[in-house]
Amino acid sequence: MSTQAGTSQQPQNQESDDDVYDMPRTPRRTPMACQFCRGRKLKCDGRQTCANCQRRGIPCTYVPMQVQLPVVDLSVQANPILATSPKQ
Numbered sequence: 001m002s003t004q005a006g007t008s009q010q011p012q013n014q015e016s017d018d019d020v021y022d023m024p025r026t027p028r029r030t031p032m033a034c035q036f037c038r039g040r041k042l043k044c045d046g047r048q049t050c051a052n053c054q055r056r057g058i059p060c061t062y063v064p065m066q067v068q069l070p071v072v073d074l075s076v077q078a079n080p081i082l083a084t085s086p087k088q
Contacts, residue, residue: 030043030045032044032046034062035062036050036053037050037053048060
């Protein structure tokens with residue numbers, strides 16, 4: 001008899017831990033592009049001096065984005081009858 005004591009067979013899962021590493025990563029989106037990349041519609045890497053500006057030897061400048069507030073329709077908000085009446 002050639003049985004080994006102490007070893008047990010575990011059922012294999014459909015997905016092993018190694019399969020997670022085989023999946024391609026989705027590229028991260030840069031939160032803000034520099035002025036040059038934005039103007040030329042180029043992919044900016046978001047570093048202090050991005051690769052595109054460094055390659056061209058130009059200053060890399062970032063302008064802070066302004067927060068846009070949602071537009072509210074004041075005509076419906078000012079007249080409560082319009083806001084609650086059914087449309088015909």
